[in-house]
Amino acid sequence: MKKGARSYANDPIVYLDGKERRSLDLRPYGVACIPFLGLSNFQTVRTGTEEHVHEGCVEVSLCLRGNLAFEADGIEYPFLPGSVFVSQPHEPHRMRHNPKGLMLQRILFKIPKKGACVLDLPRRENAWLVREMQNFPMRLFPATERVKVAFARLFERYDSEERGTVSCRLKMKAAVLELLLALIEAPHAPASSKGRPHAKVKAIVERLRKMPTENYPVENLAQEAALSVVAFTDAFKRATGLPPHAFLLDQRVKAARIDLADPLKNIASIAAKYRFSSPQHFATVFKRITGQTPRAYRERVTRGVNM
Secondary structure (H helix, E strand, O other), rough: OOEEEEEEEEOOOOOOOOOOEEEEOHHOOOOOOOOOEEEEEEEOOOOOOOEEEOOOEEEEEEEEEEEEEEEEEEEEEEEEOOOOEEOOOOOEEEEEEEOOOOOEEEEEEEEEOOOOHHHHHOHHHHHHHHHHHOOOOOEEEEEEHHHHHHHHHHHHHHHHHOOOOOHHHHHHHHHHHEEEEEEEEHHHOOOOOOOOOOOOHHHHEEEEHHOOOOOOOHHHHHHHHOOOHHHHHHHHHHHHHOHHHHHHHHHHHHHHHHHHHHOOOOOOOOOHOOOOOOHHHHHHHHHHHHHOOHHHHHHHHHHHHHH
């Protein structure tokens, strides 16, 4: 490592199988290349993760529910339902926050050592698969239906097959291979018109992101998009994973965090700026989304700057 270069923690794997989180090891099932298959289904707000890497592994995440954001190389990537995010072993990244209702599936693909083959593939096929897994053309891309089905099928195999049998090992390897191939092909799949965000709705979403301090009655937004309130809300949820008001609150909290980093700005004035009815209302919404109060967030950020 170069002198002065920043080091990042390697995110350790903790195996468990619970209601809100499943962290599964597929190696005992004959799949050495997948040391981690995960499902997060949070019913409460969790704080975001610290910036980290996964040494020797490619991480692939599929968002099923929630309005999330990954950060990598100082760039924030909106991680919405139906999207896939990929991080390579050398790429530090973190989840900005883990909101209530979050649901995502993940795998870690372990890059084999020189001379080793994944899933007992022939050498040429193995070389191609490993190369493709290390060279996704983009970090963030839409999931195809094939990817969604393949993830679900892999969990189904894990839960239904008798561990240790030849049948189990073969079916698990087949399910993993199908998922890897589906992921490799997904960035190159033609865009589907089904579920594609309404152009006017997409423009409205961007305006709410850029100007969260403005007032946005949903009836006016629906009229602007030439849709009924019900149709507009449905299209908005498809584009962002949240209904309009919840999305706007999320954007206001996200913008307010920048203001809170300035200790000279009064919390009450920040609450008023982002159209919260009172500092108490601001604190309630802020804690629900981030898991901490505005004051606690300010103290943590200020302490980090002064360290």
